Structures are given as structure tokens and as C-alpha cells.
Amino acid sequence: MNPLESGLAAVVDPVTLLCLIIGLLVGTLVGVFPGITGSMAVALAAGFTLTLEPVQGLAVLLSIYVGANYGDRIPAILVNTPGTPAAIATTFDGYPMAKQGKAGLALVISALASTVGILVSMVVFIIAAQPVAKLALNFGPPEMFALVVFGLTIMISISSKSIVKGVLAGAVGLTLGTIGRDPITGDQRFTFGINDLSGGLDFIAVIIGLFGIAELFDQLLTHREQKTKPISSLGRWWPNKKEYKEMGKPMALSTGIGIVVGIVPAAGGDIAGLIGWDRARAISKNKDKFGKGSIEGITAADGASSATLGGSLITTMALGIPGDSVMAVMIGSMIIWGLQPGPQLFTNNPDLVVSIAAIMIVATVVSLGISLVRMRGMVKLMDLPNYYIWSAILIFCVVGTYTVTNNMYTVIVMLISGVIGLVMKRTGFPAGPVVLGLLLGPLAEANLRRALLIDGPTIFFTEPISAVMLSLAALAIAVPIIAKVRGARRGKGDPGSLEDRLADRTQREAAESKSER
Numbered sequence: 001m002n003p004l005e006s007g008l009a010a011v012v013d014p015v016t017l018l019c020l021i022i023g024l025l026v027g028t029l030v031g032v033f034p035g036i037t038g039s040m041a042v043a044l045a046a047g048f049t050l051t052l053e054p055v056q057g058l059a060v061l062l063s064i065y066v067g068a069n070y071g072d073r074i075p076a077i078l079v080n081t082p083g084t085p086a087a088i089a090t091t092f093d094g095y096p097m098a099k100q101g102k103a104g105l106a107l108v109i110s111a112l113a114s115t116v117g118i119l120v121s122m123v124v125f126i127i128a129a130q131p132v133a134k135l136a137l138n139f140g141p142p143e144m145f146a147l148v149v150f151g152l153t154i155m156i157s158i159s160s161k162s163i164v165k166g167v168l169a170g171a172v173g174l175t176l177g178t179i180g181r182d183p184i185t186g187d188q189r190f191t192f193g194i195n196d197l198s199g200g201l202d203f204i205a206v207i208i209g210l211f212g213i214a215e216l217f218d219q220l221l222t223h224r225e226q227k228t229k230p231i232s233s234l235g236r237w238w239p240n241k242k243e244y245k246e247m248g249k250p251m252a253l254s255t256g257i258g259i260v261v262g263i264v265p266a267a268g269g270d271i272a273g274l275i276g277w278d279r280a281r282a283i284s285k286n287k288d289k290f291g292k293g294s295i296e297g298i299t300a301a302d303g304a305s306s307a308t309l310g311g312s313l314i315t316t317m318a319l320g321i322p323g324d325s326v327m328a329v330m331i332g333s334m335i336i337w338g339l340q341p342g343p344q345l346f347t348n349n350p351d352l353v354v355s356i357a358a359i360m361i362v363a364t365v366v367s368l369g370i371s372l373v374r375m376r377g378m379v380k381l382m383d384l385p386n387y388y389i390w391s392a393i394l395i396f397c398v399v400g401t402y403t404v405t406n407n408m409y410t411v412i413v414m415l416i417s418g419v420i421g422l423v424m425k426r427t428g429f430p431a432g433p434v435v436l437g438l439l440l441g442p443l444a445e446a447n448l449r450r451a452l453l454i455d456g457p458t459i460f461f462t463e464p465i466s467a468v469m470l471s472l473a474a475l476a477i478a479v480p481i482i483a484k485v486r487g488a489r490r491g492k493g494d495p496g497s498l499e500d501r502l503a504d505r506t507q508r509e510a511a512e513s514k515s516e517r
Contacts, residue, residue: 003350003351003354006354007350007355008354008355008358010351011055011059011358011359013055015056016056017059019052019056019063020059020060020063020363022060022063023045023059023061023064023067023363024063024066024067024370026041026045027041027063027064027066027071028067028070028370029071030064030068030072031067031068031070031073032072032074032075038065038086039207039324039325040215041064041068042061042064042065042326042329043212043329044208044212044396045061046204046207047204047208047399047401047402048060048399049061054334054339054352055355055359057333057337058330058352059359061330062356062359062363063359063363065326066309066367067367069114069306070370072086072087073087073090073107073111073114073302074107075087076088076095077097077103077106077107077110078095078103086270086305086308087273088273088274089273089274089304089305090110090273090298090301090305092290092291092298092301093290093291093292093293093295094110094301096292097295100293102236104236104237105238106298107371108238108372109239109295109299109302110298110302110371111367111371112368113247113251113254113299113300113303113306114302114367114368115365115367115368116251116303117254117255117302117304117306118306118307118309118310118364119361120255120307120310121306121307121308121311121313122310122313122357124311125311125313125314125357125360126357129313129314129318129346129353130318130353132314133319133343133346134346136318136319137343137344137347139343141447141448141450141451142451142459142460142463143463143465143466143469144444145447145451146465146466146469146473148440149469150473150476151322151440152170152174152436152440152444153170153476153477154473154476163477163481165427165429166430166433169424169431169432169433169434170436171437172433172434173434173436173437173438174437174444175441176438176441177437177439177441178441178445179191179197179200179201180197180199180201181198181199183442183449184446184450196409200442201413202405202413203332203335203438204329204410205411205417206414206435207328207329207417208417208418209415209417209418209420209421210418210420210424211325211421211431212418213394213397213422214418214419214421214424214431215421215425216394216397217418218425219390221422239295246295246296246299247295247299249280249283249284249296250296250297250299250300253276253283254280254300254301254302255303256307257279258276258304258311259308260311262307262308262309262310262311262312262315263314263323264311264315269305269306269308269309269324270305272304272307272308273301273305276300276301276304277297277300279300280296280299280300281300308323309360312324312327313327315327316330317341317345317356318343318346319343320342320343321440322439328432328435332439339352397414401413401414
């Protein structure tokens with residue numbers, strides 16, 4: 001049986017399809033409840049999937065990834081609260097449409113745009129991933145080190161308002177990655193006589209703590225009741241011919257933007273959605289409608305944010321560098337299964353790559369079907385008291401972490417990571433660079449030391465690929481600093497711009513919080 005046939009056969013297996021359906025339901029629910037991110041849900045599920053076969057486990061994790069991408073649009077449109085960060089730009093036009101009695105239309109347009117975005121990005125993944133992987137097969141130690149540095153600096157530059165805090169967070173992650181055994185000699189280091197640390201910090205425990213427990217603690221401390229009630233009048237559902245035509249240009253533009261942004265290491269759907277919305281507004285003949293219930297606006301926002309899914313898969317599977325935080329969890333799970341994402345995956349496990357693409361496509365089509373059903377029950381779920389959700393999350397965090405090693409040590413690591421994550425969240429330090437540093441730190445160190453031992457430090461600047469990547473890494477740090485300086489000099493943009501939309505949202509949320517206190 002060739003790789004294509006075996007990969008597809010693994011997906012149509014009844015157990016795999018059941019795992020896919022369960023993942024979609026969980027992912028959709030995750031998106032509906034604001035505050036529970038896709039990264040958090042995938043991290044929680046990872047602990048339970050490690051006993052499954054790789055394809056079955058990936059079916060759960062990838063379908064949660066897809067389902068959350070659809071579910072998060074429901075609260076964004078009906079209560080002006082994004083279910084996950086990727087739906088921030090959806091609120092700009094989705095909620096105004098809902099207030100005009102077009103909530104059903106907004107939900108359908110959002111679902112259609114998301115579906116087109118994901119499917120087109122998966123076509124690009126199928127076409128581009130293997131050539132990228134073949135190119136990466138030529139990477140030696142200097143190129144691999146430069147690639148990790150590039151990925152880490154990109155995450156640092158986009159995940160925090162402060163470059164200094166991002167750099168410090170990345171340094172912490174790299175430091176944590178040195179705990180355990182030396183990648184060259186195998187000697188123990190920084191274990192302090194604790195046998196459990198000889199294998200390094202458990203990645204799943206750390207990421208559940210940083211993304212799950214930290215978010216749970218933060219919600220417990222800052223919780224306020226949602227005063228905005230879901231809009232129950234959904235109105236008509238299907239776009240007419242004129243409205244379909246309006247969707248065309250922003251759909252094409254935003255999908256391209258989303259794929260490119262997704263390929264950039266660590267850039268996620270929130271960034272793509274904002275860029276897609278802003279660029280669609282720039283080329284639109286109806287700029288004044290953006291932010292007031294524009295079909296073009298909601299199409300661009302959701303098309304761009306959804307198209308990042310395929311783009312991030314290219315970076316993750318072809319290069320072994322996480323495309324976003326969800327893919328970071330995915331890499332950790334695959335490594336535990338004995339699978340190493342990267343160029344060798346296409347050589348050693350081509351059937352698995354086929355299965356991944358098939359899972360994403362099937363999950364997308366099924367999610368579209370679910371989204372086109374009038375999910376009034378989902379709307380009612382948003383009224384569920386938060387303490388039920390918090391209790392369930394805490395139980396899943398503890399049980400999921402314990403099942404990874406059957407050792408209370410991992411639970412302790414998770415809880416400590418959760419407290420550290422809460423402190424980081426409150427002080428503005430991003431968790432993403434910590435996770436990426438912990439995951440890729442050993443890879444970067446091993447390749448750095450090999451390159452220095454074989455060729456010396458000049459090899460990083462004499463090899464074209466490593467020199468270009470290190471230059472791009474430097475630009476990734478420098479460009480945001482320059483942009484902030486220039487932005488401060490320019491002052492406020494034009495009315496209705498992306499900056500104004502984000503500023504208005506921040507001011508409104510701050511005012512609501514102050515009035516409640």
C-alpha cells in the first residue's frame with residue numbers, strides 16, 4: 001500500500017473518525033466559552049491522547065484546533081467577546097451586524113470565509129510542504145541553529161508589547177531547556193540531585209501550567225459577570241447573490257495574507273485577522289462601512305485568521321518550528337509518540353503527512369456542516385455559570401498531566417508553571433517564547449555546539465542560508481522597535497482605522513471593569 005492509500009486508510013478508520021468527531025465537539029465548545037483558548041484546550045487534551053495511536057491522537061488535537069476556529073466566532077458575533085484571540089477582528093463587524101438583526105447572516109458568512117480560508121491553505125500545504133522539507137534536508141548545524149533563532153525572535157517580536165520582556169521570556173525558556181542531560185555528552189546538569197529532572201522538565205506539564213492553570217487562576221482573580229446578553233434574534237441566514245459577490249475580493253486577499261502570516265513562525269490567527277481586516281478596508285470602495293457591519297470586513301477577518309492553519313502546518317511539519325502556540329503543543333505530543341516534525345518526517349512517515357492533511361480537510365468540512373445548523377443550544381451554553389467550567393478545567397488539567405507519566409512530580413511541575421504563568425501574565429511577560437525556548441532550546445544548543453566544534457564561529461556568516469536567517473532574526477527584533485518609534489511620531493491614524501478600533505475596544509473594556517469595581 002502506497003503512502004497516500006495508507007494515510008487515507010488510517011483516517012477513515014472508525015476509531016479515528018470517532019476521535020475526530022469528539023475533537024470537533026470539544027473544539028467548538030472551547031471556542032464558544034470566552035477565555036478558553038485553542039492552545040489551552042489542545043494542551044489539556046494532549047495528556048489524554050498520548051495513550052492513543054499517533055493518527056488517532058492527532059485526529060483529536062487537530063480537530064480541536066479546527067473546531068475552536070469555528071466556535072470562537074459565535075460569542076464574537078453574538079456578545080462582542082472573542083472566544084479566542086483569533087476572533088478579535090471578527091467583533092469589528094460581526095457584532096454590529098448582529099445588532100442590525102443579521103446575526104444569522106454574520107454567522108454563515110463567518111463559517112463560509114473560515115472554510116474557504118482553511119481549505120485553500122491546506123491546498124498550499126499539500127503543494128508546498130514537501131518542497132520546503134526537501135530544501136530543509138540540506139540544512140546542517142549552522143542552518144538549523146539559525147532557523148531556531150529566527151523562529152524564537154519572531155515569537156519574541158510579536159507576542160509582547162515590550163521587546164525586553166519578550167527577550168527575557170525567551171531566555172527563561174532557553175534556560176529551562178538546559179535542565180536534564182547534556183545533548184552532546186549526556187551528562188546530567190541542573191538536576192540538583194533530583195532524579196525526576198534527569199530527563200528535563202516535562203513539556204506537557206509546563207505548557208498545561210502556562211496556558212491552562214495560569215489562565216484559570218487569572219479568570220478566578222479577575223472574573224466579572226458578562227452583562228452583554230447574547231443576541232437571540234438571528235434573522236435570515238443565507239447571503240444573496242450581491243452579498244456573495246461582496247465576499248469575493250476580501251476573501252481572495254485575506255486568504256493570501258493568512259497563509260503568509262501562518263507560515264511565519266509563531267504568528268497566529270489574531271495577527272492575520274487584524275492585518276486581513278485592515279488591508280481589506282484599504283482596498284475597499286466602501287471604507288465607511290467597515291466597523292459598522294461590513295460583509296467585506298467579517299469576510300476578511302475570518303478568512304485571514306483561518307488561513308493561518310495551513311500556513312502554520314507548513315512551518316511545523318516541514319521545518320520542525322512551531323507555526324503557532326497550538327503547533328508547539330502538537331510538536332511536544334509528536335515527540336512523545338516518537339515522531340520528529342521536520343524534513344525527515346516526509347521521508348520516514350509520508351503516510352502520516354497524508355493523514356494530517358486529510359484530518360484537517362475532513363474536520364473543516366464537518367465543522368462547516370455543524371456551523372450551518374442553527375446552534376441555538378450553543379448560544380444558551382454561554383449562560384452556563386463559569387464555576388462549572390473552571391471546575392472541569394482544573395480536573396482535566398490535573399488528570400491530563402498525571403496520565404502523561406503517572407507521577408505526581410509532573411502535577412507539581414504543572415502547578416508551579418501555572419503560578420509562574422499567572423505572574424507573567426499579570427506583569428506582561430508572554431508565555432509563548434518560554435514554551436518555544438523550552439521546546440527548541442536543546443535543538444539549538446546541540447546544533448550550535450556541533451557547528452562550533454566542526455567549523456568555528458565564522459560558519460554562521462559564511463553559509464548563505466544561516467547568514468540570511470540570522471539577519472532576518474535581527475530585523476525581527478529591530479523592526480518592531482523602529483515601528484513603535486515612528487508610530488509615536490505620527491500620532492493617531494484616520495478615523496475607523498485598525499489602531500482606532502483596537503484602542504476603542506481597550507478603552508471600553510477598561511471602562512466596564514472600572515464601573516463594576
